[in-house]
Amino acid sequence: MNGIKSINSKDLVIEHFMSLSDEDRYSRFGHKIKKEALDEFITKLDMHHNEFWGFTDKGQITALIHISCHEDAVHCERVATFGLSVLASHRGKGLAQSLFDFAYARVKSKGVSKVYMSCLAHNEAIKKICSKANMQLQTYQGEIEAVTQ
DSSP, X not given: OOOOEEOOOHHHHHHHHHHSOHHHHHHHHSSOOOHHHHHHHHHHOOTTTEEEEEEEETTEEEEEEEEEEEEETTTTEEXXXXXXXXXXXXXXXXXXXXXXXXXXXXXXXXXXXXXXXXXXXXXXXXXXXXXHTTOEEEEETTEEEEEOO
């Protein structure tokens, strides 16, 4: 297992998402998503405002964080949204926590004032990571939205 590195290949990102089980993709995206929709989503991403970082093993992404930064014109602040996924075979090793900590430090150094993260209400791992970061958790119809205070 290598350290955290920038993932610049959209094909590797799609491959990672397709390596997740249907249930894990549902947990990551909040709905069922097929390869064609993933292809379209990743292809249309503006890589100036989106970054992917992860852990790899033998050329395969085992854990991935998607960082999306943008300006919140209403509140005149820079915000970031995180999305995390870890292959089932690599869970319980602290990879998601390491990626979250890395991404949080990265966006804070770039002037981001708030970080958002969403997950389904049953996703205990993400809720634990958000709680450790002292994020405020709010529940809406089976989903959790976490935000830094």
